[in-house]
Amino acid sequence: MPMLELNGITQIFGGVTALKDVSFSISEGDITGVIGPNGAGKTTLFNIVTGIYKQTNGKVIFEGKDISGLPAERLAALGMVRTFQNIELFGNMTVLENVMVGLHSRSRSGLFACSFKMPWAIREERTISEEALEWLRFVGIEELAKIEAGNLPFGRGRMLEIARAMACKPRLILMDEPAAGLNSKETLGLAELIRKIRDLGVTVVLVEHDMELVMDICDRIVVLNLGEKLTEGTPREIQENPEVIAAYLGDDE
Amino acid sequence: MNVLVFVGIHTLLAIALNLLLGYAGQISLGHAAFFGLGAYSSGILTATYSWNPWLAMLVTASVVASVAFVIGFPILKLKGHYLAMATLGLGIIVYILFNEWVDVTGGPSGFSGIPNLQIGSLIFDTDFKNYYLIWIFVLGCVLLSVNLANSRIGRAFRAIHDAETAARVMGVNARLLKVQVFALSAMICSIAGSLYAHVMTFIAPPSFGFNISIELLTMVVIGGLGSIYGSFLGALLLTTLPEFLRFMNDYDIVFYGGLLMVMTIFMPGGLVRGIPQLFRKIRGSGKDKGNANA
Numbered sequence: 001m002p003m004l005e006l007n008g009i010t011q012i013f014g015g016v017t018a019l020k021d022v023s024f025s026i027s028e029g030d031i032t033g034v035i036g037p038n039g040a041g042k043t044t045l046f047n048i049v050t051g052i053y054k055q056t057n058g059k060v061i062f063e064g065k066d067i068s069g070l071p072a073e074r075l076a077a078l079g080m081v082r083t084f085q086n087i088e089l090f091g092n093m094t095v096l097e098n099v100m101v102g103l104h105s106r107s108r109s110g111l112f113a114c115s116f117k118m119p120w121a122i123r124e125e126r127t128i129s130e131e132a133l134e135w136l137r138f139v140g141i142e143e144l145a146k147i148e149a150g151n152l153p154f155g156r157g158r159m160l161e162i163a164r165a166m167a168c169k170p171r172l173i174l175m176d177e178p179a180a181g182l183n184s185k186e187t188l189g190l191a192e193l194i195r196k197i198r199d200l201g202v203t204v205v206l207v208e209h210d211m212e213l214v215m216d217i218c219d220r221i222v223v224l225n226l227g228e229k230l231t232e233g234t235p236r237e238i239q240e241n242p243e244v245i246a247a248y249l250g251d252d253e
Numbered sequence: 254m255n256v257l258v259f260v261g262i263h264t265l266l267a268i269a270l271n272l273l274l275g276y277a278g279q280i281s282l283g284h285a286a287f288f289g290l291g292a293y294s295s296g297i298l299t300a301t302y303s304w305n306p307w308l309a310m311l312v313t314a315s316v317v318a319s320v321a322f323v324i325g326f327p328i329l330k331l332k333g334h335y336l337a338m339a340t341l342g343l344g345i346i347v348y349i350l351f352n353e354w355v356d357v358t359g360g361p362s363g364f365s366g367i368p369n370l371q372i373g374s375l376i377f378d379t380d381f382k383n384y385y386l387i388w389i390f391v392l393g394c395v396l397l398s399v400n401l402a403n404s405r406i407g408r409a410f411r412a413i414h415d416a417e418t419a420a421r422v423m424g425v426n427a428r429l430l431k432v433q434v435f436a437l438s439a440m441i442c443s444i445a446g447s448l449y450a451h452v453m454t455f456i457a458p459p460s461f462g463f464n465i466s467i468e469l470l471t472m473v474v475i476g477g478l479g480s481i482y483g484s485f486l487g488a489l490l491l492t493t494l495p496e497f498l499r500f501m502n503d504y505d506i507v508f509y510g511g512l513l514m515v516m517t518i519f520m521p522g523g524l525v526r527g528i529p530q531l532f533r534k535i536r537g538s539g540k541d542k543g544n545a546n547a
Contacts, residue, residue, distance in 0.1 A: 050422060076424030088419035090412045092479070100405070101412045105424025107405050111433055114404030115397040121404065128405060168423060 001064050003028040003172055003203045004049070004080075009058035011044055011227075018044045019227045021058070026172075026220075031194060031204040033214040035238075036224035037248060042207040043085060045224070046176050050082045051075050062172070076105035079171035083161045085180060085207075091150030095141065095160055098149050099132035102167030135163040139193060155186040162193065172203045179210040191217050215239065223247070255380045256496055258452060261387035262445050263488035267472040268398050268481055269441035274470075275478035276407060277434045278414030279329060280337050282466050283344025287439040289351055289461025290317050291446025293358055296367040296456055301357075306370050310447040314440050321439030325432035344466050351458040363457030370451045383452045390448060391485075394441060398481045410434060411479070475516055477523025486524040 002025035011019040019041045026032045034042050047053040049060055051072035059068045062080055075081070090098050107128055109121040136142040139159040144152065149160060158178060165173055178194070179187045187210060194217055198204055208214045214221060215235040223230040223238060225247040231238070238244055270284050291313055298309035328339045351358050358364055369378045370386065377386045401407050412420035413427045421427050450456050468491065476487025494512075498505035520527030 052418060052422075072418070072421040073424055073426045076422065082422055084419065088416040090415040090419070092415055093408065093411055097408055097411075101408050101420065101423050101425065104405060104409055104412075109405060111401065111406055111437065114406045115401045117400050125404065164423065 002026060003030075003063060004205070005059075005061040006045075006049070007059040007061065009045065009048060009060070010056050011041070011048060011053065012056045017227055019048075019055075022224070022227075022229050023058075024222050024229060024232055026203060026205055028171075028203050029198065029201065030219040031198050031206070031217050033218035033221045034205065034207045034224060035209075035211070035214055035221060036230070039226070040224040041227040042224055043176060046082060046174055046207060050080065050174060076168045076170070079169070080174070081165045081168040081170040081172075082174040083158075083165050083176060083178060085176040087154070087157045087161050089149040089152070089157055089160060089164075091148070093149055094145065095147050095149050095152065096129065096132055096136065096145040098160055099135050099164050099167050100128050102135070102164040103128045103131060105168055132167060135167045136160075138166065138196075139163040140189075154181050155183070158182060158186075158190070159193075162197075166197065166202075170202060172205065173197065175204065175206040175208075177207055177209060179208055179213050187213055256493055258380060258383050258387050260489050260492045261384075261391045262449050262452075263469075263472060263492050264391050264485045265394055265445035265448075266442055266469050267476060267484035267488045268394055269438040269445070270469050271473045271476075271478065271481065271484045272398060272401070272410070272441075273434055273438040274473055275480065275483075276402060276414065277410040277431055279431055279435065280333075281340040281435075281438075282337050282463075282470065283340040283342070283347070284438070284442055284469055285461045285463070285465035286344045286347035287317055287321065287442035288446040288449070288465070289347060289458075290320075291443030292450040292456050292461065293351060293364065293446075294443075295447035296364050296450040297357060299368050299451075300364070300366045306368060306447075306451055310444060313447055314443045317443035318436045318440035322432055322436040325435040326428075329428070329431040329435060341463070341466075344463055348458060348462050351461060358458075361458060363455055365455040367450050367454045367456070369454065370448075377451070387448060387452070390444070395481055395485070402481060406430070414479075471513065475513070475523060477525035477527075480523065480525040483523045483525035490524065 005025040007023050009019055009022045010017070022045065034045065036042055044053065048055045051070050051074065054069050059066055061067070062078065065078070067075065067078065090101060107124050109118070109124050113121040133142060133145065136145055139162055141156055141159050141163070144156060149157065152160060162178070179190055182190060191213055194204055218235055220232065221235055221238045222232040223244050230243055230247055231241055233241070266284065266288055270281065273279050273281055294313040294316070295306065295309045298304040298313070299306045324343070328336065328343070331339050352361055369376050371377065377383050409420065409425045409430055412423065412425055413430060417427050472487035472491050473484060475490060476485065477483025494509065495505060498508055501508060
């Protein structure tokens with residue numbers, strides 16, 4: 001059974017067809033790259049899979065369960081989480097608190113238990129902060145725990161976003177252009193981190209423009225062009241595919 | 254003494270609004286409505302129907318919270334200016350209700366004959382006794398609100414405030430939490446209203462009008478958004494200031510307006526963040542930016 005299965009996804013905004021009948025599946029434990037020129041529909045596809053948009057047509061199946069149309073807040077508990085192209089941090093909260101929000105779906109205490117500091121709420125709070133700190137250590141920014149997230153440099157913010165997503169204990173993580181805005185040293189660190197995440201048994205899907213990174217770390221690649229799936233395959237197959245080269249370089253008819 | 258009773262009631266109201274606005278980031282320009290509903294409901298139940306005041310307070314608070322919960326679902330779907338307009342409308346509707354439903358509320362001439370609160374043979378009928386009564390409620394409210402603010406729920410509120418989509422992706426049910434904090438906020442206002450009714454024994458619509466909602470908003474902003482202690486500072490300043498400005502007669506409003514402008518320009522983080530910063534500047538060691546969280 002594939003981890004994630006997309007079945008005939010179509011998205012129409014007004015009169016514009018952003019995605020047309022896109023189908024592919026992602027196997028457990030793989031790092032899969034979704035690539036394509038600007039406007040190919042990659043981010044739209046991510047927004048559909050993660051419940052932010054509702055698709056016009058088609059099905060999203062996650063671990064055998066049809067999750068089409070489920071709202072975003074339900075997916076974290078099911079084991080799917082994402083990061084954003086323009087990092088979306090909770091800017092007025094500390095770095096540690098950001099990761100602590102990542103543990104929201106895995107904790108229970110409600111409004112009353114929290115207000116009255118019930119013993120189980122205190123215990124849960126302690127577990128939350130300990131585990132959050134471990135995730136900061138995992139991405140290597142634990143020394144920044146007390147800093148307000150809005151003051152982080154971009155690269156560190158990216159790491160924080162990944163730590164926050166990992167704190168959900170996902171089985172599938174979708175990263176929207178994780179290397180965008182990173183320098184080459186940071187990108188190398190990112191590649192290593194993504195492999196580390198995969199080694200934890202988490203399936204990774206990334207939309208990415210940095211071809212070097214994609215070819216380096218991905219097991220499989222799906223190519224989108226103008227809202228349709230062009231092809232899919234291993235990095236080697238994709239590199240040698242004339243259609244892909246034409247799509248990227250443009251071909252005159 | 255009387256002023257301190259009002260500082261207490263205003264602190265309760267400011268904390269209520271701050272939980273909604275400062276933490277969860279949802280504006281309300283009609284919060285005086287919940288304050289008024291609490292006051293009128295407690296007043297009517299005790300004076301007209303001879304209910305026990307404590308029971309009336311409890312029932313009123315639950316009903317107001319439930320009503321807020323139900324209307325919260327459609328209203329809190331709105332964002333920004335639209336939410337401001339909708340809550341403004343809510344405040345105006347409730348205000349008209351107090352004025353026009355003369356048979357029940359007494360209309361513009363007010364509603365009198367509300368009994369004082371009582372525990373056994375202790376009747377809260379003097380400013381001195383009321384002072385203790387109100388401040389016990391304030392302390393309880395501060396304690397519970399600070400606990401809440403520093404918990405996973407408080408973090409979820411702030412996450413919604415900063416980046417709602419990201420919060421939802423982390424599993425935060427933004428829609429439900431917004432409605433919950435709206436209901437909680439309304440409940441605190443309702444309790445403050447009940448206390449107000451029993452302390453004053455007489456209530457009239459102007460105490461729950463649009464200008465009161467705006468005054469509450471001012472307290473929260475001046476004190477510091479997203480700080481429970483800030484709400485106390487804001488309530489303290491805006492409740493006591495008019496007393497000190499009596500000698501200026503009608504011109505106090507000029508001073509008041511000027512202060513607001515100066516505050517928002519020079520202390521955008523409110524008193525709770527601005528005062529420590531000021532002290533640091535005076536000591537000449539402006540090392541790093543001050544942060545106040547509570």
